[in-house]
Amino acid sequence: MSTRLRKGQAPTKRMAHVWDASKCIACGACVLSCTSTNNPDMMTREEKGWHSVASNIRRIDSVTAQGRPEVLLVQCQHCEDAPCLATCPFGATYMDDNGMIRLDPRMCAGCSYCVTSCPYNVRWFHPDSKLPKKCMGDTCLELVADGLQPACVQACPAGARDYGDLNDPDSSVSVTLRTKRSRRLLENAGTEPKYFVVEGS
Amino acid sequence: MAPADLHFQVDIAHWGWSIAWFLWFVGIAGMGSVAYYFVRKAALSYVIFGSLAIGLVLVVSHLGRWWNLPRTLWTMVTNGIFNYSSWMIIGIVLLSVHLLLTVILVASHVRWLQRIGWLKWTGSLAKASAYLIVYAFLGFMATVYSGFLLTQASGIPLWNTSLIPVLWVVSGSIAAIAVIELMYVFGLIESSVSTLAVRLGLGLDAIKLLAVLGFLHVALAYGSAGARIGATAMASGEYALMTWGGVIGIGILVPIAIGLYTVLVKKSKPLLAISSIAALAGVFFLRAVVLLAGAWEPLVL
Structure with missing residues (x-):
């Protein structure tokens, strides 16, 4: 059971997500497995703002200058200096001792400040509960607490996703980040994200 | 050419017209309180009170989970969680105190209220210069808060x-x-x-x-x-x-x-x-x- 960190406390673990863009086949299994696992009631409903399936993973399709189709998968970056943590007026958004950015629904009034504060645009409003949803969902948190991987990691057929502790030098994510070229999104935003995009060997 | 990932906040965070009205009313009430220091008229105090009250009703009704607000505040207080790095909580405190001081100001102008013995103190308090300076400062800060509320939303450059x-x-x-x-x-x-x-x-x-x-x-x-x-x-x-x-x-x-x-x-x-x-x-x-x-x-x- 993870606990809420108080001001000045440092997390004992720094759990991070890794997405290997060089392995990804853009099948969308991670996006759908996220919804079916964490928000099954949203499987047939659209996230109106994004015009896509309501998932904690947002898929951005684009085309490079050379005309090559490109996919970017974005989700909560569990930033070490998370803007949503600073702006949430009621303390509903917090960091736990695993370094994960969490939401306490008891303390959320649905003001949307966390939504406008997130530079990655990864929070979406559940139309019924009006909670600002994001990675990780409740069921994925249960999976992780039971020592399993989150739904997206389990569902990926190409092995393009991973999740682990950056503080553990032997964890699979640490090894990947040590041996492969990777980058983080919006590095200049100063949020210290813990979502890594692997670009190749 | 439009970028592939183009999203306006109003479609997702829904900070739209009701928040615009809220910011407008806070601006009128806030800088109206500064003006009140120079123009001490009953009508101005009524406008400030009306603006503040309507603005607050609008912003609370805009909350996606407004029904959870009492529980939210209770949990916040009982757990001792006060996030003073958030301009929104600073604003909630500012607007609450500002509303309280405005009610006193309005009471000082209403004749039949001034005839009630235990409310007469409002009349003398609201005439004190120190009170009006604090009131003007609070109004100014409430207006400043309504600006920093947007500035702090770092997702919107x-x-x-x-x-x-x-x-x-x-x-x-x-x-x-x-x-x-x-x-x-x-x-x-x-x-x-x-x-x-x-x-x-x-x-x-x-x-x-x-x-x-x-x-x-x-x-x-x-x-x-x-x-x-x-x-x-x-x-x-x-x-x-x-x-x-x-x-x-x-x-x-x-x-x-x-x-x-x-x-x-x-x-x-x-x-x-x-x-x-x-x-x-x-x-x-x-x-x-x-x-x-x-x-x-x-x-x-």
């Missing part, structure tokens, strides 16, 4: 500028002056106060014009992609009519033209009424257009 609180204070002052002009039109204030207000308003309109154009120029010329998307929507896109017609045309040029006519030719109550309403509308359009044009930084691989 168009808003990440300290020009917004400055713009909010200048335009809030214009709104307070417009209220004073309307009070003159309705015979609630002396002509000399109105003349001074018109001259002050002219200067503030010029500063507001410079600040609005500066806001657009900086975002368009030197801003990030997200800021440029927002500023383009304001300057030549979806919200261009609101910017050039509403904010600048109705909100600044009409009051400047009528203000100049008033100072150089003659004072006319119907024209001052038009000028005041135009100025108030412009202050609203400014808040609405800045809110609606807010977009995220497009993400690219």
Whole structure:
């Protein structure tokens, strides 16, 4: 059971997500497995703002200058200096001792400040509960607490996703980040994200 | 060509018209409280109270989970969790105290309330200079808060500028002056106060014009992609009519033209009424257009 960190406390673990863009086949299994696992009631409903399936993973399709189709998968970056943590007026958004950015629904009034504060645009409003949803969902948190991987990691057929502790030098994510070229999104935003995009060997 | 990842906040975070109205009412109440230090009229205190009350009702009703607010506040207090790094919680505290002081001010002006023995203290307290200085400061800070509320939303690059609180204070002052002009039109204030207000308003309109154009120029010329998307929507896109017609045309040029006519030719109550309403509308359009044009930084691989 993870606990809420108080001001000045440092997390004992720094759990991070890794997405290997060089392995990804853009099948969308991670996006759908996220919804079916964490928000099954949203499987047939659209996230109106994004015009896509309501998932904690947002898929951005684009085309490079050379005309090559490109996919970017974005989700909560569990930033070490998370803007949503600073702006949430009621303390509903917090960091736990695993370094994960969490939401306490008891303390959320649905003001949307966390939504406008997130530079990655990864929070979406559940139309019924009006909670600002994001990675990780409740069921994925249960999976992780039971020592399993989150739904997206389990569902990926190409092995393009991973999740682990950056503080553990032997964890699979640490090894990947040590041996492969990777980058983080919006590095200049100063949020210290813990979502890594692997670009190749 | 539009970027693949283009999203305006109003479609996802839903900070739209009701928040624009909230910011407008806070601006009127906030800078109206500063004006009250100089113009201590009952009508002004009623306008401040009305604006604050309507603004607060609007912002609470906008909350997606407003029904959870009592539980939220209770959990916050019992767990000792106070996030004073959030401008929103600073604003909640400021507006609550401001509302309380406004109620005292209004009570001091209502004659039948002053006849009730245990409420007479409101009359003497609300006349004290120290009280009115604190009141004006709180009003000023409430207006400043309503600007920093946007500035702190770091997902929306168009808003990440300290020009917004400055713009909010200048335009809030214009709104307070417009209220004073309307009070003159309705015979609630002396002509000399109105003349001074018109001259002050002219200067503030010029500063507001410079600040609005500066806001657009900086975002368009030197801003990030997200800021440029927002500023383009304001300057030549979806919200261009609101910017050039509403904010600048109705909100600044009409009051400047009528203000100049008033100072150089003659004072006319119907024209001052038009000028005041135009100025108030412009202050609203400014808040609405800045809110609606807010977009995220497009993400690219």
